Amino acid sequence: MRESVQAEVMMSFLVSEELSFRIPVELRYETCDPYAVRLTFHLPGDVPVTWAFGRELLADGVGRACGDGDVRISPTGADPLDEALIRLQVGHDQALFKVGIPPLLAFLDRTDKLVPLGQERSLVDFETHLDEALDRILAEQSAG
Numbered sequence: 001m002r003e004s005v006q007a008e009v010m011m012s013f014l015v016s017e018e019l020s021f022r023i024p025v026e027l028r029y030e031t032c033d034p035y036a037v038r039l040t041f042h043l044p045g046d047v048p049v050t051w052a053f054g055r056e057l058l059a060d061g062v063g064r065a066c067g068d069g070d071v072r073i074s075p076t077g078a079d080p081l082d083e084a085l086i087r088l089q090v091g092h093d094q095a096l097f098k099v100g101i102p103p104l105l106a107f108l109d110r111t112d113k114l115v116p117l118g119q120e121r122s123l124v125d126f127e128t129h130l131d132e133a134l135d136r137i138l139a140e141q142s143a144g
Helices: 055-061 101-114 126-141
Strands: 006-015 021-028 036-041 049-054 069-074 081-090 091-099
Touching: 006 101, 021 091, 021 101, 036 055, 036 081, 036 126, 049 055, 049 126, 055 069, 055 101, 081 101
Parallel strands: none
Antiparallel strands: 006 021, 006 091, 021 036, 036 049, 069 081, 081 091
């Protein structure tokens, strides 16, 4: 059975120090791919762009700077009600987003109720659908 958690949050797309605009971003977690979260960015005048990365990275990133490579997440302050920066990078191109931490924590709490963090392997059909999940991730990366 496919179960999922979805949420929509508003993020600021930081184009430069002087220019930013708010965009809706869909957060999605599915038990068929229990290690990943997907963020779909709805940029004005463009097709939606989806990024998939580790749920643990998102969970860690709201508390401390983390991430290597294409996805980096860090809180902007010490207060848990502050904001986080999400940096997405492909080659030399990058996009920077700012989001409130409380909606991320609420989303992560809902994913944890569905599949507790660290218990992903306990899903009976995870092994069965591993190839399917990897194919979907590779297809999303090719399309992006």
